[in-house]
Amino acid sequence: MPMFLTDEQVMLADTARPFLADTAPVAHRRALRDADDERGYAPDLWRRFAEMGFTGIVADEADGGLGLGHVEAGIVLEEIGRNLTPSPFLSTAVGAVTALKGASEPLRRRHLPAILAGESIAAIAIDEAARHRPHHVGLRAERSGNGFRLSGTKRFVPFGHVADLLIVAARTSGAPDDVDGITLFAVPGDAATASPRRLADASLAARLDFADVQVDGDAVIGEVDGGRGPLDALLTVLRTGAASEMLGLANGAADMTMAYLRDRKQFGQAIGSFQVLQHRAAHLYCELEVARAAVLKAQQLLDQGAEAADRAATVAKGMVGFASLLAVQEGVQMHGGIGMTDEYDIGFYMKRQRVLAELYGDSDFHADRLARLSGY
Amino acid sequence: MSDDLTAFRAETRAWLEAHCPAEMREPVRSDKDVCWGGRKARFSSVAQKQWLDIMGARGWTVPDWPARYGGGGLSPDQAKIVRQEMADLGCRTPLHSFGISMLGPALLRYGTEEQKLEHLPRIARGEIRWCQGYSEPNAGSDLASLATRAEDKGDHFLVNGQKVWTSYADQADWIFCLVRTDPTNKHRGISFLLFDMDSPGVSTRPILLISGYSPFCETFFDNVKVPKDQLVGEINRGWDVAKYLLGHEREMISGMGTQGGAISLSKIALANLGAEADGRLADPILRARIAQFDLRAEAFRAMSERFLDELKAGKAHPAQPSMMKYTGTELNKQRYELAMAAGGSAALEWDSDESRQGAAARAWLRTKANSIEGGTSEIQLNIIAKRILALPGA
Structure with a gap:
């Protein structure tokens, strides 16, 4: 392809x-x-x-x-x-x-x-701590009658407070960090008590509390205790998707900034005519194109059903994290004072970038993950 | 179609497994392992020569050139499969050649049929080694200000002047050279000539570099006679050929260190530092730096693949080689800085046998030229700002 x-x-x-x-x-x-x-x-x-x-x-x-x-x-x-x-x-x-x-x-x-x-609409409930650590699953699902009783807490669940369907990673056996014993559930949105938190970018992410909630046995996706594989496959898709969204965000911020460099005049000329800014803009553009290629690679490998998609998604999310951070930082800096105002849109890009960076692992998480996948 | 490609992949792999000598599937460890061919070729082993001859005969030193010019005659998809399978099996590049990476594409586009038939098959088989006469003492980043003169003497040009940073000029057989044929017109007064380095009046002087090696030369032309039919393209329009070729040169330089046989930083670091019980490299700060580098390097490889695919499909932006060159060379410099950190004091040795005569340190120093040769990083950023971002006054 x-x-x-x-x-x-x-x-x-x-x-x-x-x-x-x-x-x-x-x-x-x-x-x-x-x-x-x-x-x-x-x-x-x-x-x-x-x-x-x-x-x-x-x-x-x-x-x-x-x-x-x-x-x-x-x-x-x-x-x-x-x-x-x-x-x-x-x-x-x-x-x-x-x-x-x-x-x-x-x-x-x-x-x-x-x-x-x-x-x-649906929400994905994976994380339990402040940092992304998807295999640390402490939310318990105990067998009970025909189904399971869920107890525990999920955090940083976008749309968790308005979802009709929750996809939940729960522990059906073993200890929180065990490889085995994870099970994926598809449960109704009202199974949890949701507390929405407004984040820096004005989006809402919920804390979900499950207090001995009874769910049907047929709410299990795949095999009981065999959820690690499906969870990882889901994470690959979510990471690639979040990377795609961040790539768009980064390009939106960069486009705004390039337009500003062409329009804004100081010292009697467009500030984009200054080489010091041209070089920074060109460097940013290169970073964005590297990120675009990494994202497309992960998307294509996913569509081919290739095992390598897992690694490629980590490269994509990590790289687009670097590139989008640069895009919003340069965006605000090159806009100067108005870049700091709420009235101007570039600040919205900066705040949203921070939230998307955290979602499903930031660049630090993915660099560490890549090292583990590479055996060091 | 894809069934055909699947079969082609299987055939290619089987053929490579059968014909690539085991020794040629070991990683490249030093400059000696790199084969450049040419009339003065020095092969470091029998296997190295065998591998060149086998691949040259099949046209797979240049799998996507037409067969009548010594290439493999393969489609872009097939050529990509050959490259992928070679990388996968760890096969060394059989022939490194400025003829392949720079002159060939320019001749395919601008050469006459006679020029193509004369030069391309010899390039493909590694019989003639080429060098590039571009930079001059007073024409570096401002290349178009070059002053080496070629006077029209009826049946030949008479060339006088000096080039500098001519890679391997002392080992090359022929040169492709930019000369001034009209002093009154900067860009439209340049022509593109080919001539034999054994021509009377050509001399070279190697320049000792910080690596202790002399890959570059000063090259002098003193009344060198060049037959008229060795002009490529039109007279005074050599800048078009030069720019087209520079695009290919930049892609080649951007690929340095990222192709088959690239060093693995984590392996070097693990060998020198060891690992924690859970397998993590014992120095967490170095581990983090290597991991961030590896992540960027994998993403960069995706961009290389993407740009190559776009190029073959005619969808490439003409400034893409500048992006590849800038990004790839800056990454490669980082790679070798990390290699020195990972290698520790062992990487500092300059002439011991264990260090293979300072291979690590010299390779590290060599990479510093990557972001200068073929147009500096700053020139590439200028090109991107102007041609892609269309920033004012760029």
Whole structure:
């Protein structure tokens, strides 16, 4: 597979780009924040996503989806990132739909149609501590009657307070850091008590408390105690997706900054004519293109079903973390004083970058992970 | 189509396994392991010559050149498979050659049929080693200010002047050379000539570098006669050929250290420092630096692959080689700084046999030229700012 978009993928990008730019630009995020919106997204917009088929973008055609891949999902995510659109697309249309591919037929039929119709959104509950440590699973799921009783806490769950469906990593045996004994569950959103926290970027992420909540035995995705594989596969998809969104964010910030370099005049000339800024801008552009290639590599490997996708997703999330951090730092610095104002959009990019960087592991996490995968 | 490629991959792998000498599948450890071919070729082993001859005969030193010019005649997809399988099996590059990486692509685009038939097959088989006459003492980053004169004497050009930083000029057989044919027009007064380094009036003087080696030379031309049919492209339009070739040169330099046989920093560090009980490198700070480097290097490899795919499909931006050159060379310098840190005092040895005559230290110093040769990092950033970002006045 050559490393550029096919004609069909370019067409999808040509559809997604104006759609997001018109319906959900940064002003949309700003408006939700200013209105103290408590949902964290706009249901009207989500229904438009469903009408466009985006909710089922990676769902199999047999299940009523578009049957497309992670390159295509990444195209939508890139535009979401470029516009800082608050959207449950990553957790629902990418994360939950992927997790449900490993679920039983009845479980899929229970949840997928509502997701595809835009009537249901999902949240992914993995992390329990302040730093991403996905294999540290302490939330217990004890056998009870026909099902399980869940008790424990999940943190940093975007859309966890409004989700109709929660994908939860729980421990069915062993100790919190054991490789075996993890099980993935698909449970109703009201199974947990959700406390939403507003984050620096005005998005909402929930703390979820499960207090001896009874769930059905058929809520298990895959095998009991065999959740490590499905969890890792889900993380690969989520990391690649978050990297795609951050890539869009970084390019959005860089585009704003380049435009400012061309327009802003000091000393009687455009500041972009100064070589000191040109070189920094060119360096930033190179970093973004390296990151773009790393993201596309992970997406393509995922779509080929290649084992190497796991490693490539770590490279992608780590690299786009470096590049997007540079993009927002240079963005604010090159804008000068107005870059510090709330009125100007570049600060929104900086705050959102920090949140997306943390999601599913930042660059430090992924550099460490790459070293472990490489045997050092 | 993809079934054909799957079969081709299997055939390629089987052929390489059968024909690549075991010795040629060991990592490259020093300059001696690198084969440059040419009339004065010095092979460090029988296997090195065998490998060149086998690959040259099959055209796989240049798998995607047309077969009539000595290439493998393969499609871009097939050529990519050959490169991938060679990398996977650890096969060494059979022939390093400025003819392959620089002159060849320029001749394929700008050469006459006679020039292609004369020069390309000899390049492919490693029979003629080429050097590049570009920089001059007063024409470095401002290359187009070059002053080496070529006067039209009817049936030949008479060349007088001096080049500098001519890589391996003392070991090369032929030179591709930028000369001034019109002193009144800076960019449109340059022509692109080919000539034999054995021509009367050509002399070279190696320059001793910080690595203790002399890969670069000063090259002098004193009334050198060059036949008219050795002009490539039109008279006074050599800058177009030069820029096209520079794009290929920049891609070659950007790939240094990232192709088959690249050093593994973690292996060097593990050998010198050991690991903790859980397998982690014993120095956590060095481990973090190596991990961040490896992450960037893998991402960079993805960009190399992407740009190559775009190039073959005619989708590449003309300034992409500048991005490759800038990013790749800065990374390679970092790689060798880390290699020195990982190697510790062993990497400092300059002439012991154990250090293979200071291979690590000399390689480290060699990489410092990467971000200068073929256009400095700063020139590449200028090009990106101008041609891609369209910043004002750039």
